Amino acid sequence: xxxxxxxxxxxxxxxxxxxxxxxxxxxxxxxxxxxxxxxxxxxxxxxxxxxxxxxxxxxxxxxxxxxxxxxxxxxxxxxxxxxxxxxxxxxxxxxxxxxxxxxxxxxxxxxxxxxxxxxxxxxx
Amino acid sequence: xxxxxxxxxxxxxxxxxxxxxxxxxxxxxxxxxxxxxxxxxxxxxxxxxxxxxxxxxxxxxxxxxxxxxxxxxxxxxxxxxxxxxxxxxxxxxxxxxxxxxxxxxxxxxx
Numbered sequence: 001x002x003x004x005x006x007x008x009x010x011x012x013x014x015x016x017x018x019x020x021x022x023x024x025x026x027x028x029x030x031x032x033x034x035x036x037x038x039x040x041x042x043x044x045x046x047x048x049x050x051x052x053x054x055x056x057x058x059x060x061x062x063x064x065x066x067x068x069x070x071x072x073x074x075x076x077x078x079x080x081x082x083x084x085x086x087x088x089x090x091x092x093x094x095x096x097x098x099x100x101x102x103x104x105x106x107x108x109x110x111x112x113x114x115x116x117x118x119x120x121x122x123x124x
Numbered sequence: 125x126x127x128x129x130x131x132x133x134x135x136x137x138x139x140x141x142x143x144x145x146x147x148x149x150x151x152x153x154x155x156x157x158x159x160x161x162x163x164x165x166x167x168x169x170x171x172x173x174x175x176x177x178x179x180x181x182x183x184x185x186x187x188x189x190x191x192x193x194x195x196x197x198x199x200x201x202x203x204x205x206x207x208x209x210x211x212x213x214x215x216x217x218x219x220x221x222x223x224x225x226x227x228x229x230x231x232x233x234x
Contacts, residue, residue: 035223037170037225044213044225044226044227044228045162045164045215045225045228046225047224047225050221050223057221059220095169100172100175100181106221107221108158109158109215109221109222109223110158110160110172110176110215111170111172112181114169114171115169
């Protein structure tokens, strides 16, 4: 059974940093691209960042480019999102999501499994 | 990376059919056959309902169908059931390996 479990959310001050983790199981982690998608309270979904199965390529939304960094650890089957210079508008539930198609080198950005989400609140 | 345009809400009675539109540009919806649709119940994670414009994943009811014409994609739900009441989001692959979502549509089953 595929499982994605996010952790690391919480309250952080504007300008601060936070690292989210997404522990995975039930599939061959290195074969699939992974992404982070966020949802501000009462708002819609926003794709944040993606990383290929190999970890060799990463992609970011313009809204977080230069502030957020996605990475993955094949030994721990975990994907991370390092968030720096956080802003109030970054407040959201952050979901990790698994690509549907097997591909080590690209991200396909269609998600067949999602985690339960981790709330990040940026506030003073 | 502007959001795709969806109606804020749609409604229908049990047994009826509804259609949700999703309008983008030639740089996203019109340029790629990688439109997906997700269903999200309040407080839950999104669930993939349609991918590659019109393909249903295993286990998704054939009451859900979708298509695309030009820069607009559409999701149709036939034989509406109470459990279909949820928020629906379209997404499209866009240039430079990025993804754009629609603003979401709240479906109310009357």
